[in-house]
Amino acid sequence: MTKADIITEIISETGSERIDTKKVIETFMKKIKESLTSGENVYLRGFGSFIIKYRAEKLGRHISKDISIVIPEHNIPAFKPAKAFTELVKKNVSIIKKNSMSKDKSTTI
Structure with a gap:
């Protein structure tokens, strides 16, 4: 399963817009990276x-x-x-x- 597959699955379950779902997933991953790079x-x-x-x-x-x-x-x-x-x-x-x-x-x- 790829990130695109996950986005598609979320869209089908929630009915949200693709662009909004992609932005949420990207922001989630960005925040995890930022936390780990800052030592948290x-x-x-x-x-x-x-x-x-x-x-x-x-x-x-x-x-x-x-x-x-x-x-x-x-x-x-x-x-x-x-x-x-x-x-x-x-x-x-x-x-x-x-x-x-x-x-x-x-x-x-």
Whole structure:
């Protein structure tokens, strides 16, 4: 499912205008990005949390040059689903093997 698919679904359920729905979705995503880039986590009860995860400095490998490199400490955005959401997916979605997951079963927003 893509962002356009989500917008279409919302329009069909609410009867709102496409341009208004698109603006709401875009603003929602913008506010999440702004919150995370300013160091603030976003909590959506019953859905999940958009959080900032800390990654410590570590030693990595540059395979093509066959050298060790230091990967500096950094923060990354992450999504942690709510427990109820996780249980719902476990209950309703059949097992999907990592390598066999097709595009029609994934959601890109």
